[in-house]
Amino acid sequence: MLQVTNLKASVSGNSGEKNIILRGVDFRVNAGEFHLILGVNGSGKSTFGKVLLGSSQYEQTSGTIEFLGEEISEKETFERAQMGIFLSHQSPPSLEGISAKEVLRAADKASNDKRTLFNFKKIFKNSLQLAGLSHDFIERELNVGSSGGERKKMEIASLLTIGAKLAFLDEIDSGLDVDALKMVSTGINTFSENKENAVILVSHSETILKYVKPTHVHVFCGGRIVATGGMELAKKVHSEGYGGVLDCETCIKSL
Ligand code: ADP
Numbered sequence: 324m325l326q327v328t329n330l331k332a333s334v335s336g337n338s339g340e341k342n343i344i345l346r347g348v349d350f351r352v353n354a355g356e357f358h359l360i361l362g363v364n365g366s367g368k369s370t371f372g373k374v375l376l377g378s379s380q381y382e383q384t385s386g387t388i389e390f391l392g393e394e395i396s397e398k399e400t401f402e403r404a405q406m407g408i409f410l411s412h413q414s415p416p417s418l419e420g421i422s423a424k425e426v427l428r429a430a431d432k433a434s435n436d437k438r439t440l441f442n443f444k445k446i447f448k449n450s451l452q453l454a455g456l457s458h459d460f461i462e463r464e465l466n467v468g469s470s471g472g473e474r475k476k477m478e479i480a481s482l483l484t485i486g487a488k489l490a491f492l493d494e495i496d497s498g499l500d501v502d503a504l505k506m507v508s509t510g511i512n513t514f515s516e517n518k519e520n521a522v523i524l525v526s527h528s529e530t531i532l533k534y535v536k537p538t539h540v541h542v543f544c545g546g547r548i549v550a551t552g553g554m555e556l557a558k559k560v561h562s563e564g565y566g567g568v569l570d571c572e573t574c575i576k577s578l
């Protein structure tokens with residue numbers, strides 16, 4: 324489904340200098356898989372998600388991103404989203420004056436114009452319920468006045484409503500209480516039960532791993548993936564810290 328090869332990206336500093344953030348990411352996801360990304364703060368995890376979606380904040384300086392067999396590096400963000408890549412925000416913004424329904428219906432129409440308004444509403448209502456939000460959220464301005472937890476739930480309801488194929492969920496579990504975490508996890512599991520879909524979850528916390536079951540685990544360091552394995556890798560990181568899985572000197576030397 325997704326094949327990323329030697330992906331490098333940088334951001335321009337204030338005085339025009341280029342700061343390299345991604346230094347050669349190799350990453351492959353097949354339909355039906357669930358990938359967990361771990362990594363120290365500032366190692367490039369969020370940047371990776373944004374570069375996948377073609378954020379204009381970053382310049383992709385080399386490498387390829389193939390999604391569903393097509394090279395998408397030159398595509399606009401909306402085109403990548405239309406193809407089925409969904410990126411959840413680490414801090415979901417609010418949009419004054421625009422309801423959640425308007426935002427999601429616009430996205431829905433852009434990606435699947437065959438759905439009737441009736442069907443769209445039905446799916447949106449079910450998705451809200453699954454994510455643990457009341458139907459009031461349909462007409463409310465998107466995330467305006469919403470708590471952090473409600474915003475994360477709205478990200479999951481949006482994912483389930485617009486029918487993406489690949490979900491990149493950036494710290495979707497941060498700041499959630501245990502009940503909200505269970506709701507969000509149920510939403511993620513509903514999405515990943517469809518074996519045509521795939522999930523990439525960035526998370527620091529061990530708690531969410533009680534509710535979701537990644538099939539692959541990766542560790543980011545210095546803008547690239549430096550370790551890959553199964554759940555034993557996540558367990559090792561959580562019990563021993565990153566020092567337990569990284570040869571950090573090698574990692575730092577390669578920066
Ligand atoms: P992570 O998600 O792994 O914590 P990020 O991808 O957010 O890390 O950031 C990686 C590094 O790139 C950090 O040092 C961060 O400050 C820097 N960075 C990310 N985006 C920008 C930006 N738009 N402008 C300047 N620096 C950035």
Ligand code: MG
Nearest residue numbers: 368369370413
């Ligand atoms: Mg981040």
